[in-house]
Amino acid sequence: MTKIVKLKKGFDLKLVGKAPLEFLQVVAATTFAIKPSDFPGIQRPKVLVNEGDTVKAGSPILMDKAMDQVIYASPVSGEIVEIKRGDKRKLLEIKILADTTVTHEKFGALDLGQDRATLVEKLAASGVWPNVIQRPYGIVANPADNPKAIFVSGFDTHPLAPEVPFLLQGDERYFQAGIDALAKLTTGKVHLNVDGSKAVPAIFSGIKNAQINQFSGPHPAGNVGTQIHHLDPINKGDIAWTVAPYGVVQIGKFVLEGIYDASKVIVLAGSELTQKGYVKTYTGANVSTFLGDSRQAENLRIIAGNILTGEKVDAQGYLGFYHNQVTVIPEGKYEEFLGWLKPSATKLSFHKAIGMFSFLKSGEFKVDTNTHGEERPFVVTGVFEKVMPMDILPTYLFKAIVTEDFDEMEELGLYEVIEEDVALCEFVDPSKNELQELVRHGIELLMYN
Amino acid sequence: MKLLQNLFDGMKPNFEKGGKWEKFHTLYEGHRTIAFAPDLVTKSKGAQIKDATDLKRVMITVVIAMIPALLFGILNIGHQHFIATGGEGTFLDKAIFGALTVLPTLIVSYAVGLATEFTFCVIRNHPISEGYLVTGMLIALVMPPFIPLWQVALATVFAVVIGKEVFGGTGMNILNVAMTARAFLYFAYPAQISGDLVWTYLGDKAAVDGFSGATALAVAYNSSIDGTPVVEALTSHNAAIGADYSFMSMFMGWIPGSIGETSTLMALIGAVILVATGVASWKIIVGGFSGAYAMGLVMNALQVTNLWPCRHTTIW
Numbered sequence: 001m002t003k004i005v006k007l008k009k010g011f012d013l014k015l016v017g018k019a020p021l022e023f024l025q026v027v028a029a030t031t032f033a034i035k036p037s038d039f040p041g042i043q044r045p046k047v048l049v050n051e052g053d054t055v056k057a058g059s060p061i062l063m064d065k066a067m068d069q070v071i072y073a074s075p076v077s078g079e080i081v082e083i084k085r086g087d088k089r090k091l092l093e094i095k096i097l098a099d100t101t102v103t104h105e106k107f108g109a110l111d112l113g114q115d116r117a118t119l120v121e122k123l124a125a126s127g128v129w130p131n132v133i134q135r136p137y138g139i140v141a142n143p144a145d146n147p148k149a150i151f152v153s154g155f156d157t158h159p160l161a162p163e164v165p166f167l168l169q170g171d172e173r174y175f176q177a178g179i180d181a182l183a184k185l186t187t188g189k190v191h192l193n194v195d196g197s198k199a200v201p202a203i204f205s206g207i208k209n210a211q212i213n214q215f216s217g218p219h220p221a222g223n224v225g226t227q228i229h230h231l232d233p234i235n236k237g238d239i240a241w242t243v244a245p246y247g248v249v250q251i252g253k254f255v256l257e258g259i260y261d262a263s264k265v266i267v268l269a270g271s272e273l274t275q276k277g278y279v280k281t282y283t284g285a286n287v288s289t290f291l292g293d294s295r296q297a298e299n300l301r302i303i304a305g306n307i308l309t310g311e312k313v314d315a316q317g318y319l320g321f322y323h324n325q326v327t328v329i330p331e332g333k334y335e336e337f338l339g340w341l342k343p344s345a346t347k348l349s350f351h352k353a354i355g356m357f358s359f360l361k362s363g364e365f366k367v368d369t370n371t372h373g374e375e376r377p378f379v380v381t382g383v384f385e386k387v388m389p390m391d392i393l394p395t396y397l398f399k400a401i402v403t404e405d406f407d408e409m410e411e412l413g414l415y416e417v418i419e420e421d422v423a424l425c426e427f428v429d430p431s432k433n434e435l436q437e438l439v440r441h442g443i444e445l446l447m448y449n
Numbered sequence: 450m451k452l453l454q455n456l457f458d459g460m461k462p463n464f465e466k467g468g469k470w471e472k473f474h475t476l477y478e479g480h481r482t483i484a485f486a487p488d489l490v491t492k493s494k495g496a497q498i499k500d501a502t503d504l505k506r507v508m509i510t511v512v513i514a515m516i517p518a519l520l521f522g523i524l525n526i527g528h529q530h531f532i533a534t535g536g537e538g539t540f541l542d543k544a545i546f547g548a549l550t551v552l553p554t555l556i557v558s559y560a561v562g563l564a565t566e567f568t569f570c571v572i573r574n575h576p577i578s579e580g581y582l583v584t585g586m587l588i589a590l591v592m593p594p595f596i597p598l599w600q601v602a603l604a605t606v607f608a609v610v611i612g613k614e615v616f617g618g619t620g621m622n623i624l625n626v627a628m629t630a631r632a633f634l635y636f637a638y639p640a641q642i643s644g645d646l647v648w649t650y651l652g653d654k655a656a657v658d659g660f661s662g663a664t665a666l667a668v669a670y671n672s673s674i675d676g677t678p679v680v681e682a683l684t685s686h687n688a689a690i691g692a693d694y695s696f697m698s699m700f701m702g703w704i705p706g707s708i709g710e711t712s713t714l715m716a717l718i719g720a721v722i723l724v725a726t727g728v729a730s731w732k733i734i735v736g737g738f739s740g741a742y743a744m745g746l747v748m749n750a751l752q753v754t755n756l757w758p759c760r761h762t763t764i765w
Contacts, residue, residue, distance in 0.1 A: 013498075013666060055578055242604075303497050310494035329497070332490050337450040339486025342506035345500035352727045354510040356502055369490040373503025376578055378621030382730050419495070426496040430504045431620075437497040 004196060009389040011350050013159040014365045015307070017271040017329070021166050021351055024260060024268065024277040026292070030284040032076050033093040033318040034062055039072075040440065041139025043445075045091050053080045057282075058105035058127050058260030061094055069143050073127025075262030075283040077103045093318065098267025098282070102206050104259040112180055119184055123251065127260035131247025135228060135240045137443050138418030148242040149188035149232050152179075152244055154204050155195040155215075157222030158306040162267035163323055164245050165201035167186045167277065169250045169265040176250030182243060193227045220389065225421040229248030229390045234415050246324060266290075266319070267435060269425065270307075270328040271366050272300050285319050290326050301369045303327040308423040309436070340373065347372070350387065350428040376431040378402075387424040390414060394425055398435060401442035406449070414442050450485075457481050465711045475570045478736040480578030488736070497720045508579040513633075514719040518709040519703055523547035525712070526594045529705050535657035550650055551708055554592055554601055558763045559585040561602045565609040569618065580619035580626075587627035590709025594650040596634075596641050606639075633754050645695055648705035662705060665694045 006360035016150055036045040044065035050053060055074040062072035076098040077408050084092040105115060110119065120143045123129050134141040141147070156165050183190050189211050196214030214230060215221045224242045234240055243251070246264055262283040263308045268290050269276055275292045288295060295315055303310040305323040310446060319326065336342070348365035358365065359400065384394035392413035401409035419436040426435040451543035463470045464477040474690045481487070481507075491497050515536025527543025527550075530536075534575075538546070568576050588605055612629035613622040634642045641647060645662040656662075663671070665683060672682035699703055709715075723729035 080729060201463070218460035243466070301497060301680055307497045309495070310497060312497065333488045333593055335454065335485035335488045337453075340503055341481075341509060344501065348498075349501040351500065351507070352725070353502050353506045354513055354726060355506065355553055367498045369497055370485060370486075371499045372491040372501045373499075373505065374478075374489065374576060375617065376504045377463075379507070379580070381503060381728070383727075395666055403677050405506050427498065427656075428500045429501070430507050432503065434492060434495055437492075 002124060002211070003213040005213065005215050005227075005321055006196070006218075007215065007221045007226070007389040008229075009386060010218035010220055011387050011428065012157070012218040013307070013348065013427075015159045015270050015271070015348075016328075016364045017268040017273065017276065018160055019162070019276040020266045020268055020355065020366075021163060022043070022277050024275055024279050026275075026279050027289045029281055029289050030098055031081070031286045031318075032074075032096045032098055032282055032284040034072060034075070034096075035093045035318065036062065036091050038295045038321040039064075039140050041134075042138065043067075046084055047091060047094060049080045049083075049094070051083055052170075054078065054097065055080060056105045057262060060127070061096075064140075067140070067142055067173030069121065069124045070129050070140060070391060071125050071127055073105075073260050073262075077147065083159075085378075096284075101175055102263075104261065104284070106258055107254065107260070108258040110255045110258065111182070112184055115446075116184060119181070123181070123254065127255050127262075128247070128251045128254045131243050131250055133235055133242045135225070135242060135418070136415035137447055138383050139447075141241050147186050147188070147239050148181045148275060150186050150190045150241045150243065151156075151191065151224050151231070152192045152210070152243050152245060152248055152260050153222055153227055154192055154201075154318065155222045156306075157210065157219035158308055159219070160267075160269040160325070160327055161222075161306055162265075162278065163204050167265045168203050168245055168249060173370040174256060175203060176209075176252065177247070177255045177402070178243075178248035178250070179207060181251050181255050182241075182248065186216075186241070187230075188406055190229055191227070193224070193231075195222070207427045208262070217389065220421065220424060223420055227419055229324050229416055236410055236415060238415070241432065243409040244322065264324060266324045266326065270303070270326075272297065272330055273326075277309050281319075285318070285325050287313060287317055288315050291315060291328065292395075294328055294387060298335070299331045299333070301329050301331050303329070303334055306353050306440075307367070308427060309420045330368040332368035333369065336370075350383065351430065355431075358384075371432050373430070373431060373432050376434065378431055381430060383428050383430070384425045387428055388422075390416060390421070398422075398425075398433070398438060401438050401445075404445060409446060414439070414446060454482055457484070461705060472569055475576055476567055477615075479567075479570070492640045505582075507728055508582045510726050511583045512586055512722065514581075514722040514728075515590060515709065517715040517718045518590060519551075521584065521712045522590065522708040522710075523551050523713045525704075526650055526708065527549050528703060529594075529692075530652060530689075532656075532690060533656050533660050533662070534654040535598055535690065546652075551589065551593055553584070553598055554596065554708070555589040556589040557598045557601045558605050561605045562588070562609050565606050565614070569610075571574060573618075575618060578619035580613075584609075584626045588630045591627055591707050591708055592634075593642055593647045594705075595647070600634060600638055600641060604633045607633045618688045618720070623641055645681045656725045659687075659689045661687060664706065665699060669695060715742060 021142040027198050036042050046065050049061045050128040057217045059074045061074045074096055076097040078096050081097045082095040086092045111235050124143045130140045132141040168442050179190055191209040191213055192203050193213045193215050196216035215227055220226045265278050267279050273294050285382050304313045304319045305311055345361050346358035348367055348426050349356045349358045352359055380395055388394050397412040400412055419439055422435045422439050462468050524544050524547055527547035530546055531538035558764040563579050566581050582619045608626045608630035612624040612626040616622050649662050668686050669679050669683055672679050686694050700713045704711050
């Protein structure tokens with residue numbers, strides 16, 4: 001039943017600053033935050049705690065009034081120290097000061113023999129549910145839906161991304177339990193997609209209740225959106241769910257132990273970090289203790305998440321719910337004399353236009369945040385099509401979103417993509433458009449109209 | 450380069466909001482980004498790094514691909530002039546004559562086109578785009594060797610405004626701007642852009658005896674009426690004065706025609722540059738040519754006699 005897919009289109013960004021496969025000893029983070037902005041589909045966030053309350057790991061602290069069965073839980077036990085609001089009292093983040101030892105809410109182990117409705121209800125109330133993402137739209141899944149299949153991507157091809165098997169080591173039992181639980185939630189299959197260019201890692205090879213598929217090729221071969229497109233594409237009216245491997249483990253821990261365990265392994269990478277490697281922490285951790293000596297340096301871009309889809313945070317910022325990576329690179333606020341004309345073999349480029357010789361260099365590239373040019377209107381260069389391993393026409397899809405043409409957006413495949421699927425397009429675009437933002441805008445148009 | 454940077458910085462307040470030239474800030478930005486790649490950084494959400502290639506580099510690649518055709522065009526115009534007027538010309542004479550004929554057209558195309566473009570950028574407050582770098586050169590390449598400069602200027606304004614700016618500028622146009630310029634001239638002033646007499650620039654001299662300015666296509670057409678074999682008609686054309694339409698001279702481009710049009714070799718060099726740099730798609734180039742070739746064969750197969758060009762009659 002294994003499906004083997006070899007992809008040619010795409011682009012691997014080989015960057016300086018890859019983390020070695022070893023654990024670092026760092027001072028544990030003490031504050032953690034949950035931000036509604038981590039969950040794109042959240043509509044009317046409501047805080048369930050007050051400043052000064054004490055919570056346990058798994059205590060409900062946030063919900064969406066538009067989908068009230070799903071609970072967003074506290075990742076650690078401790079005290080709610082701040083509920084930060086912005087303009088018009090918009091909820092920005094809920095900060096928690098962690099206890100030295102984390103205590104958990106006890107839900108009791110989950111019997112997978114129960115009927116689906118009860119299982120869903122318990123999962124939704126436990127804090128693990130936001131790991132389940134709905135396609136189309138890339139939003140937290142609605143427990144009331146019945147997805148046609150569930151997809152798990154077992155590898156990450158983003159630049160400087162963590163090695164997934166290394167993140168999950170020791171969690172084999174939980175991973176299997178998580179897959180078992182997911183298999184109960186769909187009438188279709190659970191697809192577990194692994195890196196076809198390597199031997200199947202031990203944690204995935206003996207897995208039951210899931211179909212293992214192999215994907216090989218450059219990034220975005222590891223993106224779950226690419227994989228869905230080649231396994232069971234999403235048409236209008238279809239609903240599929242995706243869960244990241246870490247989410248599967250978290251669900252498995254809830255099934256076996258009856259707790260919401262937000263401990264996770266993340267990777268610290270990027271050219272400007274003095275200490276690179278893997279650390280154990282919890283969801284929503286404050287990033288400052290991870291930065292080591294780099295904390296004081298000027299002109300750094302600290303990114304929660306990876307370089308293509310992540311988010312800039314300051315040295316006191318927090319990891320997002322789905323992030324398993326902190327990347328630090330230099331800021332690029334400088335002018336370069338005739339920068340658009342100068343030949344270079346050291347500046348990373350997908351293009352081979354006059355003077356761009358980076359395709360001749362085989363090593364790793366050091367990158368910064370300079371845009372290398374101003375924003376311009378779309379010019380049809382055909383470059384998006386070269387990095388998009390899906391049978392869709394990205395240029396025309398983007399134009400349809402710009403002109404807010406609903407029929408075209410649907411027909412050109414907006415149901416199949418979310419931000420991460422067009423991140424490479426955004427990187428290679430010579431017109432420097434914000435394509436991830438554009439795709440989210442298009443998705444919101446489809447969702448709310 | 451600090452000096453230039455300081456110069457720009459010194460001027461900057463005038464172009465900022467409230468400055469005396471506030472309206473023209475897009476011109477300031479446009480020129481500064483030519484001198485210096487801007488100090489912009491990526492936004493806080495989304496891709497945190499961007500490719501080192503921008504639209505300027507893509508466009509300049511296209512301009513570079515056109516330079517062989519331009520240089521050869523300059524030389525060839527001198528070459529054709531000396532053949533037609535019977536004078537002896539060295540390489541340098543030909544190049545200088547050609548340059549003096551072509552450069553005014555090129556300069557007018559760029560100056561008028563950019564002025565039109567800048568005007569629109571200021572009025573509509575959008576950034577100056579790099580598209581005209583390519584268009585300005587293309588307009589010159591598709592013009593006959595000698596054409597009144599006021600016609601070039603008029604065609605350029607028409608093409609930039611009607612072909613591009615009314616649709617919103619670069620990237621929004623539905624017409625190719627350079628081809629719009631040529632089409633405009635063909636319909637507005639056909640005398641200067643069609644017939645046998647405009648493809649060789651004689652200057653103030655008279656043509657030698659036996660010179661005919663007929664193009665290769667016209668010679669081929671006439672041969673089909675006379676009944677002479679086409680190849681023979683082509684190779685013997687103007688042979689008396691030291692020029693011909695042999696395969697080689699047509700491939701090299703030593704024939705009369707528009708400035709950048711004549712040389713197949715130079716066009717191929719341009720194509721190689723575009724394909725090798727990934728700016729053009731070989732599939733589109735090959736597809737376009739094979740489509741035209743296949744259609745030509747179909748027309749040829751349907752030809753009865755002397756029906757070329759097919760505008761004379763249709764057989765269905």
